[in-house]
Amino acid sequence: MATPVPEVEACVVGGGLGALMAHTALRFRGLGCEDVAVVGAHDDPFATYRRHAWGVGQRVTYADPLGHFLPADWPGPAVLDVVARPGMASLRRLAGGGPAAGVADTVAQARAVARRLGYVRSFTRRVVADVVRATGPAGPHFGVYADDGALVLRARHVLLALGHGPPVFPPVLDAARGHPLMRDRVVHAYEPKRYVRGGRYLVIGAGLAAVNEWVNALAAGAECIAVRRPDVEGEDLGAPQCLFEALGIDAYSGLTHDQRLGILGRVLRGATASGDAWRTAVIRGHHDGRFREVVGEVTSVAPGPSGLVADCALAAGGDTGPLHVTGVTVATGFDADPRAVPLLARLVLRHAPPMTGGRLALPGNCGLVPVDQPASRLCVAGFHAALAVPHADTLAGLKYVARRFADDVVRARGGRGRGVGSRARMHAACVGSALGDLRRTPVTA
Ligand SMILES: Cc1cc2nc3c(=O)[nH]c(=O)nc-3n(C[C@H](O)[C@H](O)[C@H](O)COP(=O)(O)OP(=O)(O)OC[C@H]3O[C@@H](n4cnc5c(N)ncnc54)[C@H](O)[C@@H]3O)c2cc1C
Numbered sequence: 001m002a003t004p005v006p007e008v009e010a011c012v013v014g015g016g017l018g019a020l021m022a023h024t025a026l027r028f029r030g031l032g033c034e035d036v037a038v039v040g041a042h043d044d045p046f047a048t049y050r051r052h053a054w055g056v057g058q059r060v061t062y063a064d065p066l067g068h069f070l071p072a073d074w075p076g077p078a079v080l081d082v083v084a085r086p087g088m089a090s091l092r093r094l095a096g097g098g099p100a101a102g103v104a105d106t107v108a109q110a111r112a113v114a115r116r117l118g119y120v121r122s123f124t125r126r127v128v129a130d131v132v133r134a135t136g137p138a139g140p141h142f143g144v145y146a147d148d149g150a151l152v153l154r155a156r157h158v159l160l161a162l163g164h165g166p167p168v169f170p171p172v173l174d175a176a177r178g179h180p181l182m183r184d185r186v187v188h189a190y191e192p193k194r195y196v197r198g199g200r201y202l203v204i205g206a207g208l209a210a211v212n213e214w215v216n217a218l219a220a221g222a223e224c225i226a227v228r229r230p231d232v233e234g235e236d237l238g239a240p241q242c243l244f245e246a247l248g249i250d251a252y253s254g255l256t257h258d259q260r261l262g263i264l265g266r267v268l269r270g271a272t273a274s275g276d277a278w279r280t281a282v283i284r285g286h287h288d289g290r291f292r293e294v295v296g297e298v299t300s301v302a303p304g305p306s307g308l309v310a311d312c313a314l315a316a317g318g319d320t321g322p323l324h325v326t327g328v329t330v331a332t333g334f335d336a337d338p339r340a341v342p343l344l345a346r347l348v349l350r351h352a353p354p355m356t357g358g359r360l361a362l363p364g365n366c367g368l369v370p371v372d373q374p375a376s377r378l379c380v381a382g383f384h385a386a387l388a389v390p391h392a393d394t395l396a397g398l399k400y401v402a403r404r405f406a407d408d409v410v411r412a413r414g415g416r417g418r419g420v421g422s423r424a425r426m427h428a429a430c431v432g433s434a435l436g437d438l439r440r441t442p443v444t445a
Contacts, residue, residue: 008037010409011144011155013128013343015040016048018161018381018398020069020110023119025399025406028071028426030418033118037153039144041127045114046107048163053103055190056209057216059444061106067395068101069110070434071117072427077101080109080431084438102444112433117426126152130346131160131378133371140376157412159405160368161381161398162343165335167191170204170229172298173330181303189213189331196326197221202310204229204298205331213329215278218285225323226293229332230315294320301328338384347371362388365408366401375412379405 010026012019019038026036042048052058061067065076075083081101082090101109114120129147133140134154144152167188169177176182187193189209195201195216200223203213210226217224285291296314303309306324313319337358338344344360347353351371354361363369366379366388379385381401383393391397410417418426 005151006037006153007138007141008153008155009035009413010157010159010405011037011039011142011153012159012161013039013131013144014159014161014163014382015042015123015125016045016161016163016382017110017395018159018163018402020045020114020119021395021398022159022161022381022402022405023122024069024071024113024117025402026409027117028418028423029406029410030416031406031409033121036122037144037155038119038123039126039128039152040123041125043120043123043125045110045119050107051192052190055188055192056212058212059103061101061103061395063101063395064391066399068106069113069395070427070430071113072423075431077105077109080434080438081105084435085443089443104441104444105438108437108441109434112437113430116430116433124152128152128343130343131158133376133378140373142376142378156375157377157379157405157409159377159379159381159402160343160384162341162384164383164393165337165340167330168332168335169330170298170332172301173204173328176301176308176328179303182301182308185307185327186301187327187329189329193327193329195220195222199223199326200225200306200324202227202298202323202325202328203331204328205333207331207333209333210331211278211282213331214285214291215281217329218281218290222326223290224285224292225325226291227298227312228293228295229297230295296320298328334383336383336386341384344380344384356387359387360384364388365404366392374408377405377408377412381405 009031012022015038019040023036023038066073068077078094082094126146128144130145132143134143141154141156142158143154146152173186176186197220201217202225203210204227206228214224214226282291294312296312299311299313301308301310304324307326310323310325311319338348338360353369362380362385366385368378372378381398385392389397389401
């Protein structure tokens with residue numbers, strides 16, 4: 001006899017940090033583990049983030065005060081740190097301020113919450129190829145299909161938290177990656193890499209990821225030539241989320257998509273790194289003759305005696321001449337066009353949602369128009385929701401979208417959510433587990 005297809009209230013497609021945030025929000029609002037399904041490619045929600053974070057050598061998670069994994073807003077990571085590890089060191093970290101926590105702490109806190117709220121009980125490991133609108137005796141819902149064509153489950157509401165699109169490479173460097181002698185010397189900032197002492201590297205890009213790579217190269221004892229492109233590209237991780245909290249996000253939601261795109265262009269352009277440690281490293285590198293910056297575009301790259309030989313056209317006119325380098329790091333972000341992601345491409349083709357500047361132009365509630373309905377929501381979280389929620393691709397933004405989605409799910413089933421007392425107990429249990437795990441986690445930041 002065929003196994004019946006599971007039916008759930010809400011399904012989160014993805015299985016990364018956004019999925020974990022959504023699972024927590026749905027459980028906190030009153031859904032049971034059996035009411036929620038997370039269908040993702042990796043059962044560890046940190047799998048993709050960790051790969052990227054290792055790629056850029058990240059040790060600290062930056063977030064605004066709400067950018068953490070506990071179900072309610074308080075306590076944030078710095079307070080948890082003080083309670084878990086009382087003493088001068090944690091008080092100094094708290095007083096030192098800065099909305100940052102060690103990556104190890106962030107992982108520990110998230111794992112504790114996931115364990116407490118039964119994330120693995122809701123999780124199914126599959127790659128989702130399609131999400132199809134359907135109707136039945138119980139009303140509108142979606143069929144969620146795997147990449148082998150199998151119907152994985154039916155869900156009344158679906159949240160797509162698929163992470164970033166593919167990395168973007170300028171065409172010359174994209175072509176170089178197809179050449180066997182250059183493939184391993186042209187890497188994306190988010191790929192694992194190693195800078196060699198005495199080596200010389202080009203770093204392309206102008207956002208936080210690029211600055212991070214300048215510092216990584218200098219710290220390894222290498223020389224860094226930073227290439228800033230004349231039409232400075234936005235760097236998605238650099239959105240100053242403080243602009244978009246509370247009243248800011250409401251005002252932003254009232255703008256047209258063109259106005260939103262204009263604002264994003266301006267704020268992302270202004271989002272450059274200003275950390276003291278980074279500035280000091282770059283100034284020192286400049287004095288040592290190991291750091292210099294050009295504004296221009298790489299026009300050619302070929303195998304050379306040091307590894308590669310590249311040429312850059314300068315924005316001010318002329319070119320750099322042949323630059324003999326060990327490698328090139330490309331920090332130009334991810335493809336923001338949803339059609340570069342197969343599942344989103346299918347949905348765009350089928351439903352033709354509004355797009356602006358090659359991005360999804362979602363409304364403020366992140367619903368995929370026109371298939372989204374209040375009674376059966378289809379929403380997008382994370383990177384592809386950035387036109388609706390500018391900090392969508394941050395922990396705080398993922399939480400904002402997850403909570404709105406969870407509220408809508410509860411509203412659609414008649415508003416019977418978890419009571420205040422039950423929420424308080426659930427939150428306290430998560431805080432207790434997080435503190436226990438933090439006590440066993442070495443301080444790394
Ligand atoms: C290097 C780096 C550092 C960052 N640091 C910070 C920081 O300090 N603070 C902060 O607030 N934000 C940070 N971010 C931004 C953001 O918080 C992370 O990118 C976060 O991981 C986004 O969560 P997500 O769920 O959207 O994507 P991910 O965590 O990438 O998860 C998406 C998951 O979906 C899976 N998936 C995709 N398509 C399918 C499919 N069709 N079927 C099934 N599964 C699928 C993927 O395999 C992946 O596991 C950082 C991002 C990067 C890249």
